[in-house]
């Protein structure tokens with residue numbers, strides 16, 4: 001294991017948050033290395049982004065496993081093989097079981113496109129629009145057994161404008177995601193995140 005933090009990224013789709021983390025690492029402002037990117041979706045653009053930066057890109061198909069636990073055990077094994085210390089979920093569309101979470105306690109991070117605890121689950125931006133909130137945003141958090149319920153690391157807000165569509169709001173939120181996700185990983189890499197019950201204390 002090297003001196004810089006070893007990250008494993010799990011992604012199912014576009015991977016723009018993965019890209020933001022890659023970019024900060026390459027700029028030298030994020031003291032970490034991405035040891036592998038794993039996707040359950042063979043055509044995820046996140047895998048292509050990884051390859052373009054000479055990062056190990058693995059397709060692991062959940063459908064060949066008999067259940068969630070079996071798939072999660074395979075994920076843990078692959079991440080261990082790559083000496084991963086922090087797991088970063090970047091649009092990973094799978095629910096993780098305790099098999100996975102117990103293996104990486106307080107070492108799995110997620111980003112959610114809403115100001116948690118408001119609007120957990122899927123279509124968070126649409127939920128925010130439908131509810132009529134005036135302020136939206138995004139949240140980074142450690143992952144626990146619930147859906148988007150783990151201790152909050154950072155949040156950022158954006159205005160909701162009268163003419164907003166789900167797409168325009170999502171785009172505005174993504175700009176903030178690309179800022180706070182690498183920042184959250186940096187705080188972890190610097191050993192500055194301390195989980196005390198529900199609260200994440202930043203030193």
Ligand code: GRF
Pocket residue numbers: 011013014015016017018090091092111112113177
């Ligand atoms: C982001 O909106 C993130 O908040 C959510 O999934 C989306 C992933 O986007 N968890 P990308 O794949 O990083 O572009």
